[in-house]
Amino acid sequence: MKKVWMAISVALMGMLLAACGSADNLNDSGKSSNSTKTELTGQTDSGYYQGVIKNGHYQTSKSRGVSVSQVSNQLNIKSFENGLLNISKKEFSTNKYVFQEGQYLSTGTVENWLDRKSKSNPTGLNPTKTKKSGTYVPNYLSQISEQDFMTANGQKISLSGVTIGLAINSVDYYTKKTDGPTLEANISDAQVKKQGKAIANRVLKRLRAKKSLKNVPIVIALYKQASDDSLVGGNFFAYSVNDSGKTKVSNWTNVNEKNYVFPIQSGKSAPNKNDEDAFDNFKSQVQNFFPNLSGVTAQAQYSGNTLNGMNVSITTQFYSQTEIISFTQYLQQAAQKYLPGNAPIDITVQSTDGIQSFLSRKTGEKNFTSHIFNSY
Amino acid sequence: MKKVWMAISVALMGMLLAACGSADNLNDSGKSSNSTKTELTGQTDSGYYQGVIKNGHYQTSKSRGVSVSQVSNQLNIKSFENGLLNISKKEFSTNKYVFQEGQYLSTGTVENWLDRKSKSNPTGLNPTKTKKSGTYVPNYLSQISEQDFMTANGQKISLSGVTIGLAINSVDYYTKKTDGPTLEANISDAQVKKQGKAIANRVLKRLRAKKSLKNVPIVIALYKQASDDSLVGGNFFAYSVNDSGKTKVSNWTNVNEKNYVFPIQSGKSAPNKNDEDAFDNFKSQVQNFFPNLSGVTAQAQYSGNTLNGMNVSITTQFYSQTEIISFTQYLQQAAQKYLPGNAPIDITVQSTDGIQSFLSRKTGEKNFTSHIFNSY
Numbered sequence: 001m002k003k004v005w006m007a008i009s010v011a012l013m014g015m016l017l018a019a020c021g022s023a024d025n026l027n028d029s030g031k032s033s034n035s036t037k038t039e040l041t042g043q044t045d046s047g048y049y050q051g052v053i054k055n056g057h058y059q060t061s062k063s064r065g066v067s068v069s070q071v072s073n074q075l076n077i078k079s080f081e082n083g084l085l086n087i088s089k090k091e092f093s094t095n096k097y098v099f100q101e102g103q104y105l106s107t108g109t110v111e112n113w114l115d116r117k118s119k120s121n122p123t124g125l126n127p128t129k130t131k132k133s134g135t136y137v138p139n140y141l142s143q144i145s146e147q148d149f150m151t152a153n154g155q156k157i158s159l160s161g162v163t164i165g166l167a168i169n170s171v172d173y174y175t176k177k178t179d180g181p182t183l184e185a186n187i188s189d190a191q192v193k194k195q196g197k198a199i200a201n202r203v204l205k206r207l208r209a210k211k212s213l214k215n216v217p218i219v220i221a222l223y224k225q226a227s228d229d230s231l232v233g234g235n236f237f238a239y240s241v242n243d244s245g246k247t248k249v250s251n252w253t254n255v256n257e258k259n260y261v262f263p264i265q266s267g268k269s270a271p272n273k274n275d276e277d278a279f280d281n282f283k284s285q286v287q288n289f290f291p292n293l294s295g296v297t298a299q300a301q302y303s304g305n306t307l308n309g310m311n312v313s314i315t316t317q318f319y320s321q322t323e324i325i326s327f328t329q330y331l332q333q334a335a336q337k338y339l340p341g342n343a344p345i346d347i348t349v350q351s352t353d354g355i356q357s358f359l360s361r362k363t364g365e366k367n368f369t370s371h372i373f374n375s376y
Numbered sequence: 377m378k379k380v381w382m383a384i385s386v387a388l389m390g391m392l393l394a395a396c397g398s399a400d401n402l403n404d405s406g407k408s409s410n411s412t413k414t415e416l417t418g419q420t421d422s423g424y425y426q427g428v429i430k431n432g433h434y435q436t437s438k439s440r441g442v443s444v445s446q447v448s449n450q451l452n453i454k455s456f457e458n459g460l461l462n463i464s465k466k467e468f469s470t471n472k473y474v475f476q477e478g479q480y481l482s483t484g485t486v487e488n489w490l491d492r493k494s495k496s497n498p499t500g501l502n503p504t505k506t507k508k509s510g511t512y513v514p515n516y517l518s519q520i521s522e523q524d525f526m527t528a529n530g531q532k533i534s535l536s537g538v539t540i541g542l543a544i545n546s547v548d549y550y551t552k553k554t555d556g557p558t559l560e561a562n563i564s565d566a567q568v569k570k571q572g573k574a575i576a577n578r579v580l581k582r583l584r585a586k587k588s589l590k591n592v593p594i595v596i597a598l599y600k601q602a603s604d605d606s607l608v609g610g611n612f613f614a615y616s617v618n619d620s621g622k623t624k625v626s627n628w629t630n631v632n633e634k635n636y637v638f639p640i641q642s643g644k645s646a647p648n649k650n651d652e653d654a655f656d657n658f659k660s661q662v663q664n665f666f667p668n669l670s671g672v673t674a675q676a677q678y679s680g681n682t683l684n685g686m687n688v689s690i691t692t693q694f695y696s697q698t699e700i701i702s703f704t705q706y707l708q709q710a711a712q713k714y715l716p717g718n719a720p721i722d723i724t725v726q727s728t729d730g731i732q733s734f735l736s737r738k739t740g741e742k743n744f745t746s747h748i749f750n751s752y
Binding site for chain 1: 417418419420421424425426427429432433434436437440441443444450451453454455457458461475477521523608609635664665666667675676677685687695696697698699701702703704705706708709722724729730731734736745746747748749750751752
């Protein structure tokens with residue numbers, strides 16, 4: 001674990017601005033700001049980017065909260081953002097670049113882009129609602145996320161790259177009239193790809209029209225959003241790295257990632273039967289431990305047939321703190337013995353009172369560490 | 377961290393019993409059981425006891441669930457059990473002894489003992505309800521917890537010590553008639569001590585009447601339960617170590633532990649003003665980080681003027697996973713800088729969706745480790 005606490009004082013005379021969220025623009029366009037004090041969050045793990053703090057406040061996104069208010073399955077939000085960070089890391093390494101929440105697309109812009117194109121909203125990236133034939137045309141674009149990557153240059157930090165994530169619906173939910181029943185418009189994988197790539201080109205062109213974004217690399221990544229009843233988020237399926245000045249995507253890199261819920265539903269299968277069996281064995285061992293049955297489920301992510309990681313969730317009723325301690329210690333052995341090796345695994349243990357303990361094994365580690373939550 | 381996976385097979389022919397919770401008695405009275413397979417949970421940390429597993433099932437307490445069903449402030453349960461373990465550790469070290477949930481006091485026994493003494497319940501340890509004068513007499517005893525400590529001896533494990541915790545009310549809640557208003561009977565500290573010690577002597581005598589408990593050391597610990605509106609549990613104030621055969625407590629050791637909630641309410645004070653200031657500084661730094669205000673509180677435990685540990689709870693609204701990552705990394709720095717050193721500290725970060733991340737610094741460690749919960 002590498003610890004860096006870089007404190008960059010853009011101006012020694014930095015004054016603490018009283019207004020919250022009043023982060024100044026960065027000096028990437030050559031202007032200098034005399035009253036902004038820029039600091040970084042520090043880094044707890046080399047896998048995370050440091051974030052930008054301006055005048056003591058976290059510099060929040062200019063389009064903060066748009067996804068939270070518009071996307072109904074919250075798993076699609078976390079999965080989208082985490083996946084986007086992973087794609088960014090391929091291009092912008094965490095030890096060279098600093099993360100800044102998107103500062104170039106405002107709430108208004110993102111809301112307009114996510115809306116349907118119309119006379120009153122000419123920048124809408126979703127098609128108009130119905131064709132002449134009366135057939136419903138689904139909304140394709142569901143989320144836009146901007147991540148800015150900065151580098152330090154003497155006393156300044158400046159923009160050195162941008163990643164844009166575009167989340168495309170696999171199902172569009174709509175009603176024919178107010179208070180009418182919710183209908184589902186399924187969107188085929190072929191359409192998700194086609195529409196996603198078309199939207200990406202339009203977005204890239206628009207970004208290049210902004211002076212600050214003309215000459216930085218822009219990564220665009222495409223995500224297929226999961227349905228509202230899914231217990232895992234969707235998945236990224238392609239991304240493009242667009243060098244300075246490029247206004248058209250010339251090359252897409254495929255991403256072969258997919259998420260699964262364990263235990264696998266009957267009739268379906270995981271990419272790796274061994275992992276499926278391993279999880280089932282673990283589950284039955286754990287459920288045998290207490291007289292009261294524990295709920296044991298997991299989210300698993302695969303790249304092709306390779307397990308990227310697993311989040312196991314165990315819910316059970318505890319009658320004492322000593323039961324929680326014994327159960328957690330038992331889990332550490334059982335997880336080690338039964339769960340797939342070589343992939344990072346998190347296990348959270350919950351009761352109706354919330355989280356009680358958790359165990360974790362990181363990439364490359366052999367043993368699980370555990371933590372039992374205490375109360376005085 | 378010491379890892380021990382002791383698997384003690386009491387009988388090689390151990391059969392897996394299908395009935396849950398059907399743990400056989402241990403062979404402490406010299407009888408041998410041919411069908412019980414005893415295993416231990418393993419140990420994730422040298423500060424925890426290994427627990428006893430019988431035939432694949434955790435050996436639950438014979439009075440399992442009594443406290444959960446009878447005590448209204450759940451903080452009193454966790455704090456009571458954790459505190460009792462800490463007292464047990466003074467007498468029965470975690471690397472020599474194995475923990476077994478109480479097997480000698482059954483649900484029926486504990487329920488009767490916790491009830492008032494009456495013609496139909498002669499073993500009740502609480503006084504009859506009213507004096508001749510009509511004055512209400514409070515219930516003193518609120519919880520009884522039994523912890524058994526075993527040692528391995530060849531292929532067997534046998535009972536080598538017992539700890540009994542007795543929780544005494546500081547407030548007894550009652551109604552004069554069904555559906556009447558809840559009234560509070562406050563019990564003075566002097567009464568809590570006096571009544572607790574008297575009950576302890578009666579309990580010790582009763583335990584010695586059981587053949588299996590005649591010749592093992594019995595630790596009895598007294599806990600003062602917090603009121604129902606408290607945001608921390610109560611505290612242990614005394615314990616006694618009673619050698620084999622002793623039927624009367626000859627000596628009490630005082631415990632000077634107390635729990636506090638930070639920020640300290642106006643008019644009250646913490647045992648150490650520096651800690652109070654440290655927490656207040658940390659709180660205002662953290663609340664300055666986001667435009668939306670975070671709730672920052674803590675439980676703190678003191679032995680005299682020395683901080684034993686702190687559980688900080690931060691609740692805030694997040695708009696993205698990147699905000700959670702940046703906030704957690706920032707907290708690691710801020711906690712290190714502002715919070716009191718030398719004591720173990722846990723910090724949990726919650727949103728309305730539950731826990732998002734947590735940070736922890738153990739006894740003797742200099743730095744906080746952190747974990748950010750992920751989702752696929």
